[in-house]
Amino acid sequence: GDEKTTNFFSEEQWAISLNSLSSQSSSNHNWVCIEDTTVVVGNEQQAKKLFNHFPRFETISRAIIEATLAEQKEALTSYYTESPEQRYLKLLKSRPTLIQQIPQYH
Template sequence: MHQKLLNYFQRIMPLTQEEADAIAATIHIEHVKKGTILLHEGDISAEAYFVLEGCIRQYYLIDGSEKTSNFFTDEQWVVSIKSLNEQVPAAHFLDACVDSYVIVGNRDKEEGLYRQFPKFETISRKIMERVFAEQQEILATYLTETPEQRYLRLMAARPNLFQLVPQYQIASYVGVKPESLSRIRKRILQKH
């Protein structure tokens, strides 16, 4: 399973065998059961995750309601960036939507790899640029698109998500109540 991470890194920047072996030696794979909370609001994040298989959801608890802000699936990084980097309490939760396999990383392992192989800092920067670009794109859709457009975009870009997570979480992610999502889905079906 750790080969997925090595392949991911190889697509960003070629690795020597020594570099690949160093990464492989630090990999810790965890099986996370559905419903497991990886990070609670108010906790300070100490770890980052790379999803090998499954789905991790990021959500906020606002007035007792869960507001889903992202889903992380295969080959995506799950990082509470502000909490991890600044060591401040997280404003959100991270939970496993389904049984998942993740690689767990922490700052000590990361710094050790940077010291041994400075090239990993470049790889890390490129990864964070991708993560930041994805987050910007998601935020932009909330400013420029209707919930129906966000739903259609999600269906086109991540169809597998609809098999993994309940509809009420999809509704929360696109910014509507479950009843409104039902109406959106009905309208879409009538158009086709």
């Protein structure tokens, strides 16, 4: 199939496959890292154990997931309501340094 770039992540951002998280299945996304990256992989059982030992981490994780869901919903809406040019101009305005970090073929 055709590859489609749907998002870019930079320092201090979390890239989460929400469909994978909720369905406990493999992600249908392919992640490409162009810089050194810390990748954390886990499952529901590991998360529950971590949350039991560190309850504050569960609160933080939920906040991150909620923010990620809101961002993904906004991106999906943008995909359907804006032209590629509009989305690109919006990206230039909202994240100007990102354009210098990413090769233009992405």
